[in-house]
Amino acid sequence: MYQQLVDILGQEKVSQSETQIYHHSKDESYHSPVEPDIVVFPSCKEDIVEIIRYADTNSIPIVPFGAGSGLEGQAIPIKKGISISFQNMNKVISFSPEDMIVTVQPGVTRLQLNDMINRHGLFFSVDPGADASIGGMVATNASGTSAVRYGTMRDQVLDLEVILPNGKIIHTGSLAKKSSSGYHLNGLFVGSEGTLGIFTEITLKLHGIPEAILAARCSFSTVDDCIQAAHSILLAGIPIARMELVDHISIQKVNEYSQTSYPVAPSLFFEFHGSQLGVQEEASIVEGIVSDLGSEDWVTETNSKKRALLWKARHELAYAFRHQNPNLKAGGADVCVPISKLAEVVVFARSLIDQSGMEGGVLGHVGDGNFHTILLYDQNKPKQIKEIENINDQIVNLSLSLGGTCTGEHGVGLGKIKYQQKEHGDALELMLSIKKMIDPRNIMNPGKVLPHKID
Amino acid sequence: MYQQLVDILGQEKVSQSETQIYHHSKDESYHSPVEPDIVVFPSCKEDIVEIIRYADTNSIPIVPFGAGSGLEGQAIPIKKGISISFQNMNKVISFSPEDMIVTVQPGVTRLQLNDMINRHGLFFSVDPGADASIGGMVATNASGTSAVRYGTMRDQVLDLEVILPNGKIIHTGSLAKKSSSGYHLNGLFVGSEGTLGIFTEITLKLHGIPEAILAARCSFSTVDDCIQAAHSILLAGIPIARMELVDHISIQKVNEYSQTSYPVAPSLFFEFHGSQLGVQEEASIVEGIVSDLGSEDWVTETNSKKRALLWKARHELAYAFRHQNPNLKAGGADVCVPISKLAEVVVFARSLIDQSGMEGGVLGHVGDGNFHTILLYDQNKPKQIKEIENINDQIVNLSLSLGGTCTGEHGVGLGKIKYQQKEHGDALELMLSIKKMIDPRNIMNPGKVLPHKID
Numbered sequence: 001m002y003q004q005l006v007d008i009l010g011q012e013k014v015s016q017s018e019t020q021i022y023h024h025s026k027d028e029s030y031h032s033p034v035e036p037d038i039v040v041f042p043s044c045k046e047d048i049v050e051i052i053r054y055a056d057t058n059s060i061p062i063v064p065f066g067a068g069s070g071l072e073g074q075a076i077p078i079k080k081g082i083s084i085s086f087q088n089m090n091k092v093i094s095f096s097p098e099d100m101i102v103t104v105q106p107g108v109t110r111l112q113l114n115d116m117i118n119r120h121g122l123f124f125s126v127d128p129g130a131d132a133s134i135g136g137m138v139a140t141n142a143s144g145t146s147a148v149r150y151g152t153m154r155d156q157v158l159d160l161e162v163i164l165p166n167g168k169i170i171h172t173g174s175l176a177k178k179s180s181s182g183y184h185l186n187g188l189f190v191g192s193e194g195t196l197g198i199f200t201e202i203t204l205k206l207h208g209i210p211e212a213i214l215a216a217r218c219s220f221s222t223v224d225d226c227i228q229a230a231h232s233i234l235l236a237g238i239p240i241a242r243m244e245l246v247d248h249i250s251i252q253k254v255n256e257y258s259q260t261s262y263p264v265a266p267s268l269f270f271e272f273h274g275s276q277l278g279v280q281e282e283a284s285i286v287e288g289i290v291s292d293l294g295s296e297d298w299v300t301e302t303n304s305k306k307r308a309l310l311w312k313a314r315h316e317l318a319y320a321f322r323h324q325n326p327n328l329k330a331g332g333a334d335v336c337v338p339i340s341k342l343a344e345v346v347v348f349a350r351s352l353i354d355q356s357g358m359e360g361g362v363l364g365h366v367g368d369g370n371f372h373t374i375l376l377y378d379q380n381k382p383k384q385i386k387e388i389e390n391i392n393d394q395i396v397n398l399s400l401s402l403g404g405t406c407t408g409e410h411g412v413g414l415g416k417i418k419y420q421q422k423e424h425g426d427a428l429e430l431m432l433s434i435k436k437m438i439d440p441r442n443i444m445n446p447g448k449v450l451p452h453k454i455d
Numbered sequence: 456m457y458q459q460l461v462d463i464l465g466q467e468k469v470s471q472s473e474t475q476i477y478h479h480s481k482d483e484s485y486h487s488p489v490e491p492d493i494v495v496f497p498s499c500k501e502d503i504v505e506i507i508r509y510a511d512t513n514s515i516p517i518v519p520f521g522a523g524s525g526l527e528g529q530a531i532p533i534k535k536g537i538s539i540s541f542q543n544m545n546k547v548i549s550f551s552p553e554d555m556i557v558t559v560q561p562g563v564t565r566l567q568l569n570d571m572i573n574r575h576g577l578f579f580s581v582d583p584g585a586d587a588s589i590g591g592m593v594a595t596n597a598s599g600t601s602a603v604r605y606g607t608m609r610d611q612v613l614d615l616e617v618i619l620p621n622g623k624i625i626h627t628g629s630l631a632k633k634s635s636s637g638y639h640l641n642g643l644f645v646g647s648e649g650t651l652g653i654f655t656e657i658t659l660k661l662h663g664i665p666e667a668i669l670a671a672r673c674s675f676s677t678v679d680d681c682i683q684a685a686h687s688i689l690l691a692g693i694p695i696a697r698m699e700l701v702d703h704i705s706i707q708k709v710n711e712y713s714q715t716s717y718p719v720a721p722s723l724f725f726e727f728h729g730s731q732l733g734v735q736e737e738a739s740i741v742e743g744i745v746s747d748l749g750s751e752d753w754v755t756e757t758n759s760k761k762r763a764l765l766w767k768a769r770h771e772l773a774y775a776f777r778h779q780n781p782n783l784k785a786g787g788a789d790v791c792v793p794i795s796k797l798a799e800v801v802v803f804a805r806s807l808i809d810q811s812g813m814e815g816g817v818l819g820h821v822g823d824g825n826f827h828t829i830l831l832y833d834q835n836k837p838k839q840i841k842e843i844e845n846i847n848d849q850i851v852n853l854s855l856s857l858g859g860t861c862t863g864e865h866g867v868g869l870g871k872i873k874y875q876q877k878e879h880g881d882a883l884e885l886m887l888s889i890k891k892m893i894d895p896r897n898i899m900n901p902g903k904v905l906p907h908k909i910d
Contacts, residue, residue, distance in 0.1 A: 098686065099793040121690075141635040152633050154642070155610070170882035175858030176791040177823045178607050180596040180646050180866040182879050182904065183886045187609070187642015191635050208692030231553065235576075237663030239694070274694075275740070278733045285730070336631040338554040368632045403630030411635040424637050427625040430893070431638045437892055438885070449637065 001038055001060070005082075008050045013041045013088075024065050024075070024083035028130070030331040030377070030385065031073030031414050036063065036083035043088040045200040048163050052198065052443075055082060056165050061446050064194040066136030067109055069128075071334070072413025074140060074193045078447045084198065086135055092116060093201055101158060101175060103203045106135020122206040125150035128409065129315075135199050140411035141191035145314075148367030149241040149273065150207060152409070154190045161201035162189055165439045175203065188434070193411055194445035196438050210273035213241075214283050215307035218295040219265035223247055223350060223362070226266045227343040229293050230366040234339065236289065238282050242271035243367040244314050247350060250321075250361030250374070254313040257320035262313050263297055268366070269314045271307075317363055321374050331385075332360070332373035333392045335399035336408030339369045345399055349373050352391045358384070370408030397422075412449045420451055456493055456515070460537075463505045468496045468543075479520050479530070479538035483585070485786040485832070485840065486528030486869050491518065491538035498543040500655040503618050507653065507898075510537060511620050516901050519649040521591030522564055524583075526789070527868025529595060529648045533902045539653065541590055547571060548656055556613060556630060558658045561590020577661040580605035583864065584770075590654050595866035596646035600769075603822030604696040604728065605662060607864070609645045616656035617644055620894045630658065643889070648866055649900035651893050665728035668696075669738050670762035673750040674720035678702055678805060678817070681721045682798040684745050685821040689794065691744065693737050697726035698822040699769050702805060705776075705816030705829070709768040712775035717768050718752055723821070724769045726762075772818055776829050786840075787815070787828035788847045790854035791863030794824045800854055804828050807846045813839070825863035852877075867904045875906055 005014045015021075016038050026033035037060075042048050055062045061081030068075060077083050086107030093103040097120040104113060111131045113124050126137060128144040136142070138160065143152035150156075159173035172185035189196060220226045226245050233240060245268060246254075252264045270286065272279040279302075287298045301307045308315075318330055337345050346362055353360040353373060364371025375391065377384040396406045396419055406412075406419040420428055432450055435442075460469045470476075471493050481488035492515075497503050510517045516536030523530060532538050541562030548558040552575040559568060566586045568579050581592060583599040591597070593615065598607035605611075614628035627640035644651060675681045681700050688695060700723060701709075707719050725741065727734040734757075742753045756762045763770075776785055792800050801817055808815040808828060819826025830846065832839040851861045851874055861867075861874040875883055887905055890897075 096793065096795060098690070098795040100689070101793065141633075141639070143633055147633060151610075154639065155606075164885070168881045168884070170885060171880065172882060174860045174878070175793045176825075176860040176863065177794075178596075178598055178602060178791055178825065178863055179860035180862045180864050181860045181871060182867065182875055182883065183651075183889060184596070184609065184642040184646050185882055185885065187639040191637075191639050196638075208690060210692060234555070235553070235663060237665060274733075275736055277736050278729075281730055281732050336633055338551065338556065338630045339632075340551060340553040370631075370633060405629045405631040405634035405636045407635045408631065408633055409635050412637065416636060420637055423629070425626065426623045427627060427640055428637065429623070430619070430625060430640065433892055434638060434889065437888055 004054065005038060005040060008054060009040060009042065009047055013043065013047065015039045024085065027068050027070040027073060027075045029071045029073045029413070029415070030329060031076055034076050034078045034080065036077040037080050039083045039085055041085050041088050045161070045163065045169065048198050048200055049167055051082065051084065052163055052165060053167050055443050056441055059441050059443060061443055063445050064135065064139065064198055066106065066133030067131060069130035069132045070136060070140065070413065071410040072415045074411055074413040074448055076414065078414065086133060097122060100206045101203055102206060103201055104134055106133060106199045106202060108134050110134065110137065117206060118209065121209050123209050124204060125207050126153050126156060134202055138190050138199060138202055139193050141409070143409040145242040145244055145365060148243055148365060149239060154187060156205045157186050157190050157202065158205060159203040160186060160189050160199050162197040162199055164197045165441065165444055191411065193413065193449050195435060195449050196444060212274060212276045212279045212302065213307065214272040214279040214300055214302050215310045216270040216283055216286070216298065216300040217267055217310055218290050218298045219263045219267040220293065220295050221265060223266045223346055224343045225293055226268050227346065227366055229268060229290050229295070231339055232289050233286055234367060236285060238285060240270060240367060241273040244269040245364040245366045245371065246314055246317065247362040250317050250363055251313060253320040253361065254316055257323040258312060258316055260312065269311055317361065318374060321359065321361060321376055325376060327378065328376040329379055330374045330376055331388050332375050333395045334372055334407050334410040335395055335404055336368060336370040337399050337402050337404030341402040341404065342366060342369050345395065345402065346371055348398055349395050352394060356387055356391060358387060368408065414448065417449065417451050459509065460493060460495060463509060464495060464497065464502055468498065468502065470494045470496070479540065482523050482525040482528060482530045484526045484528045484868070485784060486531055489531050489533045489535065491532040492535050494538045494540055496540050496543050500616070500618065500624065503653050503655055504622055506537065506539065507618055507620060508622050510898050511896055514896050514898060516898055518900050519590065519594065519653055521561065521588030522586060524585035524587045525591060525595065525868065526865040527870045529866055529868040529903055531869065533869065541588060552577060555661045556658055557661060558656055559589055561588060561654045561657060563589050565589065565592065572661060573664065576664050578664050579659060580662050581608050581611060589657055593645055593654055593657055594648045596864070598864040600697040600699055600820060603698055603820060604694060609642060611660045612641050612645050612657065613660060614658040615641060615644050615654050617652040617654055619652045620896065620899055646866065648868065648904050650890060650904050651899060667729060667731045667734045667757065668762065669727040669734040669755055669757050670765045671725040671738055671741070671753065671755040672722055672765055673745050673753045674718045674722040675748065675750050676720060678721045678801055679798045680748055681723050682801065682821055684723060684748050684750070686794055687744050688741055689822060691740060693740060695725060695822060696728040699724040700819040700821045700826065701769055701772065702817040705772050705818055706768060708775040708816065709771055712778045713767060713771055715767065724766055772816065773829060776814065776816065776831055780831060782833065783831040784834055785829045785831055786843050787830050788850045789827055789862050789865040790850055790859055791823060791825040792854050792857050792859030796857040796859065797821060797824050800850065800857065801826055803853055804850050807849060811842055811846060813842060823863065869903065872904065872906050
């Protein structure tokens with residue numbers, strides 16, 4: 001395999017070095033690493049076409065690898081084969097500030113993109129926290145704290161250039177902001193986690209940087225009150241830009257880690273985007289709502305450094321949990337439910353964590369009905385991993401029974417495959433048929449998204 | 456066929472009356488009517504399953520028919536067969552004001568839905584003008600004047616219950632606001648124009664009725680200036696709710712028809728949604744932008760009756776054109792391009808109309824880069840129809856060469872099939888494969904969306 005890929009791509013684009021093989025064996029999830037046979041570093045779409053042709057002819061699995069920041073094992077080559085690194089496909093192909101759109105290669109990262117476009121008064125809205133690659137974010141339909149206002153990756157993608165397993169290069173959309181032409185392939189490929197084709201160009205919508213940004217936070221005596229407040233804010237039609245729940249255990253951890261003195265209580269963190277007057281007005285409406293619901297510690301900031309400080313607790317949560325036990329890893333749930341059911345599921349999740357005796361917090365994108373648990377565990381203690389899986393399982397099953405989804409933004413990868421039948425029912429059969437039709441030899445990231453029937 | 460369908464559904468759900476056959480032979484487009492063999496009136500999903508089973512077994516085409524307000528012939532049964540009326544599937548199945556979601560049968564119309572939910576402080580945002588059925592709007596990915604703010608139908612659909620040609624009932628989504636689970640089938644089925652399956656339940660996002668609505672209009676000396684203004688407003692990040700272009704000929708027609716005295720010049724019509732202060736502030740920013748670009752007649756209204764009056768010109772355009780010649784029909788283009796290319800295409804379209812000597816106007820959802828031409832023609836004069844087709848053809852070809860789409864919101868139906876290869880290239884092959892896989896006997900609205908290869 002090594003010599004053949006060197007013949008096709010040139011020596012500098014192929015590696016079997018221990019470091020590269022190890023680096024491409026894992027992501028940031030709790031799933032066990034598996035080493036690829038080889039890592040390739042294409043620099044253009046022609047390279048990708050050649051790699052796919054070689055892999056398809058020889059039935060060798062290919063697994064795209066972005067920034068390695070995935071949380072469900074999407075980039076782990078569980079059937080070995082070829083790991084495709086996009087580190088050399090990190091160019092901006094075209095940028096039209098007047099159309100507020102940009103076309104990038106998949107290896108461009110979120111912060112790299114924002115660095116380039118911010119000076120034009122524009123920003124890319126999806127913020128999953130990590131400096132993920134754009135390709136990886138498309139592959140998992142990533143979202144994050146700002147999705148409540150600006151939507152998920154799927155809402156930003158205007159067009160994808162995709163290389164299919166048969167070597168054909170297709171475009172799934174156009175540069176038009178909306179279209180009713182043909183079947184909507186954008187939607188199908190966003191979130192397909194490398195199982196249907198490899199993206200080589202990605203065209204995204206951008207947004208104007210708001211004139212004013214205001215950050216705020218407040219706390220309540222119960223998580224239930226937090227969610228009630230979030231719910232009332234949405235019903236009032238406030239176009240909130242971010243609205244995050246952090247539970248009291250998480251606040252306590254942050255205080256210990258960052259020497260801060262946040263009130264140790266379930267808290268909401270807000271961001272408002274708009275005009276100077278507009279954000280003040282929205283914030284004052286929200287202040288009224290949270291105060292009617294019993295919150296007494298509303299704080300706001302507009303200065304950019306002070307805003308960052310105010311949000312520190314939210315941003316440093318994962319670090320805070322790991323701080324005291326740097327050898328432990330963090331894993332957790334990612335369900336999304338209708339907002340009227342959110343309190344029930346969050347309270348249930350919190351009680352499971354408490355009963356387990358494990359250290360863990362609950363945080364959530366409450367405006368979307370999406371939340372995560374952070375649970376600390378020791379990778380070498382299978383009992384702890386079992387316990388996390390058991391807790392996740394109960395949270396997912398409750399969420400599905402309430403009309404929700406097993407993953408709001410992390411994707412299916414390896415960890416959510418077992419819920420696909422329950423969540424999608426007979427639609428799963430159609431998904432499997434689409435997969436088989438597009439990738440009959442099952443070379444595209446095999447073992448991900450869909451259950452084993454396909455293998 | 457009549458007796459068999461009566462046996463399956465009962466006599467009251469089957470009709471071959473002249474009136475019904477005629478009513479289901481056409482929509483509001485320029486495409487020639489074709490009569491179905493029979494019209495059925497299912498009242499529940501079980502009826503639809505039976506109809507599909509019968510049609511699939513006997514290879515009889517089935518064509519869904521909503522409100523008949525389509526503009527590209529989607530509901531015309533060009534291969535005859537069974538027309539499925541949804542007039543008796545017009546129930547609201549569930550409504551959760553606290554989640555801001557509603558589940559309806561496809562025959563519910565847009566105004567019927569809004570009538571029901573408005574009293575709860577909520578509204579359904581997609582407004583194509585006509586009182587279309589929700590099923591038809593999903594089928595064509597309809598949008599309209601408010602898409603610039605709230606998005607198209609595809610952005611509102613959380614879940615569809617679909618009956619496939621094989622009789623299986625699937626759900627394409629969930630009640631969660633976002634999901635990264637499985638392949639995104641919502642996106643595939645929205646806009647599929649009845650060619651992949653029949654929708655039996657549709658779950659939609661709703662929006663809170665804004666506290667304040669402000670309408671405004673102004674005029675410029677050229678269409679180019681109008682588009683430049685629209686462009687600047689978008690770049691300024693104003694979350695405009697509606698922003699419509701109406702050209703000078705259209706304004707003149709409205710003045711004649713409605714005895715109004717709008718300045719006969721290319722005009723922009725606006726709507727702002729938000730808080731009292733917010734809409735005033737946004738309007739004043741926009742007023743500044745349009746005045747810098749030379750507009751001198753900015754007018755605003757907040758009172759609901761006066762707002763309606765101010766927008767009268769935009770709302771009555773089609774009527775105004777047909778008023779003087781009630782025997783003529785109106786037809787036109789529906790392209791969508793990146794906003795930086797919009798002026799070029801609109802000016803080109805206007806010049807084609809002028810050269811043709813036909814009566815016609817240009818109007819557009821300029822915030823989305825989407826516009827229409829209204830051209831009056833006599834159905835009995837083939838030369839006029841040829842002329843319209845020729846003009847449309849040139850507009851579409853220019854739009855495609857600029858990265859746009861052949862249809863922004865009307866759908867493909869019959870009229871845009873000929874551009875599918877050019878717009879989608881090798882992706883069309885994948886669309887055809889999906890169609891063949893799901894509907895191997897080609898019974899679902901045959902002859903629509905995709906070119907003849909499938910037949």
